[in-house]
Amino acid sequence: MRTSITLTPFVPWLLLLASCSSPPQPPTVDESQKRPVNAKTTVELQVCKNDLQNTRLMATESGRLAETTAATLANMAARQQILAAMQASSGQQRQANTIFTVRFEFGSTRVAIPADVTSALVEEAKASPLVLLRGRTDGTSDAPAESRIARDRAAAVRDYLVAAGVEPGRIRTTYQPTGDPVADNASAGGRALNRRVEIELYSALPVALSATAVAQP
Template sequence: MTAPFNRFVWTGLLSLTLVACSSPPKPPTVDESQKRPVNAQMAVELQVCKNDLQNTRILATESSRLAETTAATLAHMAARQQLLSSLQEKAAANSLRIVHFAFNSTQVSIPTAEASALVEEAKVAPLVLLRGRTDGTADSSAESRIAQARANAVRDYLVASGVDPTRIRTTHQPSGDHLADNRNPQGRSLNRRVEIEVYRTLPVTQQASQ
């Protein structure tokens, strides 16, 4: 009784096992309406980054073009300003004339044509600067006196010719600042002089002091 029963039980279990193996379980179903890609947010952010990068490149290109245009404009303006300054300097350039003196002399002697041009310029100039010089090789009271006397003599000459004395300034130097080689007579004759600088416009320091 037991053996047939056991055989029956094993046969039934085997049949159930075969049936279970021949019919695998169905996979779980997914609601497609609720399905979302796991990288959707990342994809959006990546696209945003790509767009930002492209916009940045466009802005960089435009900025580069603008910088080149600006640099060219500034260079052109600088060139124009330099040209204008050069023209202004030429227009306002001072004239320099020199009066030479005999040895140990303070007597002013200027050729007539040169004297007329000098006086005409000096009359309309806002400033006339006179610098007395000697052919001295060392500073001394005697050299200083004659250098100053020569500058004063030219000043008196200009004032007598109608130049406003308030526009004239004098200075002097006892020795040095030689114009030519002071070791020979010809050079020394050129070094005994008064330099007359006629200003067409006042120096900045003069304008500030007025």
């Protein structure tokens, strides 16, 4: 006589044991459930947008820099043209100063200028912005008498030019009793040449005086 065993109560337990013996399956990701910002295409698109924006900013900055550089170069070119024009104008106007010499008798302060010289002298003196007079003697020492004669000779020439119509404010006088001879002071002829007043007619004011008008002496 065989004994039958009912396995029905043990079936759930057997299934549970079977499931525990097999390895677990990895979770699956549903791409359709991903958020759009996390998708690969969306990330790449955002990177492209950022690169495009940076490129636009760099292009704008480069354009501004190019405009600034062009403006600076144009400004420099304009200044160079103005400077070149000023230099050209200055070169045309700047000429050598003219010097006239007035001779004197021994111990005299009387001005005697030939008529033909007077005409040219007065004409140029009226057009000159500065007339510088230097009184000289044939003295051998800086004695008070020699200084007085040198000073009075310069003053006499000044009065002569003013009387001829030269503006007094343009005239400067100075004197030197000894030294700076133009000839040998040991001879009578040399001493006659050294007794003089030099009249220097400036074609343009010196730099020290160009900023202000020539004052009355």
